[in-house]
Amino acid sequence: xxxxxxxxxxxxxxxxxxxxxxxxxxxxxxxxxxxxxxxxxxxxxxxxxxxxxxxxxxxxxxxxxxxxxxxxxxxxxxxxxxxxxxxxxxxxxxxxxxxxxxxxxxxxxxxxxx
Amino acid sequence: xxxxxxxxxxxxxxxxxxxxxxxxxxxxxxxxxxxxxxxxxxxxxxxxxxxxxxxxxxxxxxxxxxxxxxxxxxxxxxxxxxxxxxxxxxxxxxxxxxxxxxxxxxxxxxxxxxxx
Numbered sequence: 384x385x386x387x388x389x390x391x392x393x394x395x396x397x398x399x400x401x402x403x404x405x406x407x408x409x410x411x412x413x414x415x416x417x418x419x420x421x422x423x424x425x426x427x428x429x430x431x432x433x434x435x436x437x438x439x440x441x442x443x444x445x446x447x448x449x450x451x452x453x454x455x456x457x458x459x460x461x462x463x464x465x466x467x468x469x470x471x472x473x474x475x476x477x478x479x480x481x482x483x484x485x486x487x488x489x490x491x492x493x494x495x496x497x
Numbered sequence: 498x499x500x501x502x503x504x505x506x507x508x509x510x511x512x513x514x515x516x517x518x519x520x521x522x523x524x525x526x527x528x529x530x531x532x533x534x535x536x537x538x539x540x541x542x543x544x545x546x547x548x549x550x551x552x553x554x555x556x557x558x559x560x561x562x563x564x565x566x567x568x569x570x571x572x573x574x575x576x577x578x579x580x581x582x583x584x585x586x587x588x589x590x591x592x593x594x595x596x597x598x599x600x601x602x603x604x605x606x607x608x609x610x611x612x613x
Binding site for chain 2: 387415419424425426427428429432434473475477482483484485487488489490
């Protein structure tokens with residue numbers, strides 16, 4: 384069965400510092416890959432997605448993610464975080480085997496130090 | 498474009514009571530999803546509708562949960578009777594397509610349910 388692992392439950396970074404959130408998946412082929420952000424009291428918002436093509440994907444709010452097939456990873460990055468980026472971030476995959484339903488990681492909570 | 502609407506935003510009930518949640522998806526979105534998100538976890542799919550038909554309800558606890566989407570637009574999720582472990586945020590999402598480049602699920606703000 385497919386699964387998604389986000390190894391870090393919490394990450395703390397200083398405002399202005401760079402960020403990388405890790406996501407690993409288990410699936411034999413290339414899945415559809417997503418990163419969502421959930422701010423307190425708000426619904427999940429799509430940051431970016433990868434279906435095919437260029438493995439470096441640009442998203443909203445200055446985020447990007449890189450698909451690495453050899454590592455089964457889809458890590459999320461941002462060169463300089465802002466206090467407003469404090470939120471929970473979820474990686475998800477969708478596959479033919481899952482009828483394209485989203486399989487979610489447990490999330491990583493991002494804490495920004497002033 | 499209006500987003501996915503959900504109500505109520507918060508609900509507190511006692512165990513064994515019943516509760517209903519409402520969702521209005523984005524106009525034109527044929528696919529509607531209900532998720533349960535327990536604190537500290539990712540969302541768990543409860544049921545997926547395509548228009549007014551059920552595509553997947555394999556993770557819906559059917560002894561107490563029910564959902565309907567009668568006219569292929571709005572949807573209602575009901576819990577009866579509620580248990581303490583049902584305390585969670587219930588998310589509704591909709592999508593235009595279920596596969597391909599247009600596939601993106603848009604989420605509502607959720608309903609936070611507390612069962613005491």
